[in-house]
Amino acid sequence: MAEGAAPEADDGTAPPWERWLIRVRAYFVKEVSEIRRQPMLILSLIVGPLLVLIIFGASYQNSTPVLRTAIVLPPGGIPGLSTQQIRNMASYNFTIISVDEDRAGAEARLAAGELDVVQVLPADVFATLRENQTSTITFISNAINPLVEGWVQYLAYAEVNEINKTLLRLAALQAQGEAQTIRLKVSDASGVIAELQAGVSQAQEENVRGTLADLIDAIALLQQNLPPPEVLSAQSADLASLPGQLAQLKANLELVVQAIDDGTVAQRIADLAAAQSDLHILDKTLELFVNTSADVMISPVTQQYTNVRGQAYAAVIFYAPGVLALLVQHTAITLGALALVRERLMGAFELFRVAPVNMVQLLLGKYLGYTLVIAASSLVLLAAMMLLGMPLLGSWGQFALLLLLLTVASLGVGFLISTISGSDSQAIQLAMITLLLSIFFSGFFISLDSFARPALAVSAAIPMSHGVAGFQAIMLRGLAPSPGAWAGLIVIAAITFGLVVAITGRQLRGATR
Amino acid sequence: MSQERRLSVDSHDVTIDFGGGAGIFDQTYRIPEGTILGLIGPSGCGKSTTMRVALGLLTPQQGQISVLGTSPSAFTARDREQIGYIPQQFVLYPRLTVAENATFVASLYGMRTSAIKARLAELLDFIDMREARDRLGANLSGGMQRRLMLLGALMHNPTLIFADEPTAGIDPVLRGRFWDYFRKLRDEGRTLYVSTQYVGEAVYCDYVAVMRKGRILAIDTPAGLRKRVLGGEIIHISLEDERRTGEAVEHLRRAGDPVISARRVPGTDNEIHVTVADAGGSLPEVLNLLEDSDGPNMVVSSAQELQISYDDIFIRLMQREEAANG
Secondary structure (H helix, E strand, O other), X not given: OOOOOOOOOOOOOOOHHHHHHHXXXXXXXXXXXXXXXXXXXXXXXXXXXXXXXXXXXXXXXXOOOOOXXXXXXOOOOOOOOOHHHHHHHHXXXXXXXXXXXXXXXXXXXXXXXXXOEEEEOOOOHHHHHHOOOOOOOEEEEOOOOHHHHHHHHHHHHHHHHHHHHHXXXXXXXXXXXXXXXXXXXXXXXXXXXXHXXXXXXXXXXXXXXXXXXXXXXXXXXXXXXXXXXHHHHXXXXXXXXXXXXXXXXXXXXXXXXXXXXXXXXXXXXXXXXXXXXXXXXXXXXXXXXXXXXHHHHHOOOOOOOOOOOOOOOOHHHHHHHHHHHHHHHHHHHHHHHHHHHHHHHHOHHXXXXXXXXXXXXXXXXXXXHHHHHHHHHHHHHHHHHHHXXXXXXXXXXXXXXXXXXXXXXXXXXXXXXXXXXXXXXXXXXXXXXHHHHHHHHOXXXXXXXXXXXXXXXXXXXXXXXXXXXHHHHHHHHOOOOOHXXXXXXXXXXXXXXXXXXXXXXHHHHOOOO | OOOOOOXXXXXEEEEEEEEOOXXXXXXXXXXXXXXXXXXXXXXXXXXXXXXXXXXXXXXXXXXXXXEOOEOHHHOOHHHHOOEEEEOOOOOOOOOOEHHXXXXXXXXXXXXXXXXXXXXXXXXXXXXXXXXXXXXXXXXXXXXXXXXXXXXXXXXXXXXXXXXXXXXXXXXXXXXXXXXXHHHHHHHOOOEEEEEEOOHHHHHHOOEEEEEEOXXXXXXXXXXXXXXXXXXXXXXXXXXXXXXXXXXXXXXXXXXXXXXXXXXXXXXXXXXXXXXEOOHHHHHHXXXXXXXXXXXXXXXXXXEEEOOOOHHHHHHHHHHHHHHHOO
């Protein structure tokens, strides 16, 4: 201390604009130094999220739930299908735990939570089908999760579709076999009708009658086993006419048989000619039917999927930009939430108010300090993510700008929490609620399309919503974030900064009252 | 209080009523620059509120106050740069070192890094903390934390220093060192406004304001305060012959100047308290009044100025206040 020297406040001091900056720097350096002294905090900022991503990437398998399922067979099982075949058919979408005939037991296990789904198969499907009725597979679940229930319903639909397709294919193959047999009989019938037209003896008439009656029975059987008209129609107009042709031929043949029985064949020469013509036409149509692939017949339309990017990203890569946005927002909000309330409670505001500093300098210094720390840790995390294979297809400049805006907007939310919190624990609690809100409404896990319109306003107020969309666009698509993402972050940052300055300024003035 | 020096603080009838009897009332006092004003009173008597009004942290509901010639409500940044403040509690940062804490506070006052370095080295020597320069705030003892607060308040070289109970909760040795620091700062021309609960610390101040229930009961130099309470200075006399004590008291009372009053010390047989304006100057004359061979011709076994503690003075002031208020 200068001995005996009178205080000289102005001596060697900086000009006002420099003092203004020095005061901002004071808070900046203070915040950075304090965080620097907390290695565990820095470590958790970078290593924590990275570890979570690595574990997620290593362990994530698929997005469909595992549904433990019991299949209940009808008494005596399903004719023509073994238990193993049934198990295989259902195991694409469900994890089959048991296949047996014990429905009560299965429902008891479902009620006890040992199963997720019980499938009750109907009795003879083919017999029911032949009776022109549909069979029903009953799916029973005990889902409490609406998403799981949606999955059960969707997977049940897919399984029934698959079964229907299989049944249709079997029916089509059977019908084609029968059609092949009929073609031989058609040829025979055509010969005997020609003979009938030429005139035959009584004894020969009996032989003709037998041939025609045999064909009529075969046609009747084919009519039963033909694929549904819409399936035939989807193939061609010729095949669409097959049921009509069969019906017409059957009717004409029945007339011929009737004429033989009545001894009026000579009067029915026209019917014989018509039947002969029908046989000719039917033979052509049956030839077409037999030569049409059963698979093509039951699945006339198939899908072809192409991803212009080759394929979608692995889940861990897809979620990585969201994790980055989540990390940035949560760190910023937590740091911001504690920043002001801590200093207010420890009494530092009183010191600040006596000193020639103002709220803007205080906030700018803190914004700068925290932004530097968060940006640095985010970049280290990003580098680690890129080593794990995460791309950054877009502009680095846009990425940096988005990171900066997301940090500043999130800090604003954190500072706002800090201004309204009465204690450290309350600030942490509010930060956690914000985190929860963000996970639900930011589009991180649940698509924003799933929400009603009012919820979109909540989403727009969350910095992470814009961060997730923006980072995904830049990193995974190589596109610029939407104007809405930029504007959203700027508006949040501006509003929170204004509110924090106003509220904290009032608190600063009242710090000692 | 001296009117010759410029005033650092000038308060007139300042009142802030928080309701329920809490607040400060009708406070009128002045602090000449280059002096130490001690604000003494029990906890909750309004010392901090009084100081906060002067700092501009609270606005008076009535009255006016001027600090460094300016109303605190109109302080500019330049005005604030002349003020140093040591709050009651440790408000610096446990994760920063002593040097970083001091640098932070100095930067709030706009000091350049080069100026901070020079000033820091100087002040670390002043408060005997050179060795603790790089120690974290969290690792400082309570006394070192108080000294760090003092360091922070002095970094920007203020002319007026407010210290709100800087010696609270620290050991007597360190309290003595703090007052040594304060007197050095005063000797350099600074003005110090210090509040304390320790009445005995009044002796270190140039002026003492005694507070109770938000009011300043008395403000004077420590000696002036003593005189004000006791009506002057006291000479304590012991007589050889206890049978003549009553005669001696009567004689002294009749003698007049320099004797202001005389009385037997309650509970004793041969001891007398004689009140005079100046104990040191009047002692020979008082002894002469008793030992005069042409007068009472008494034998005085001992006579000395009575040193009444400031605790007693404070208690008497309280009692007088209570008596005045019925």
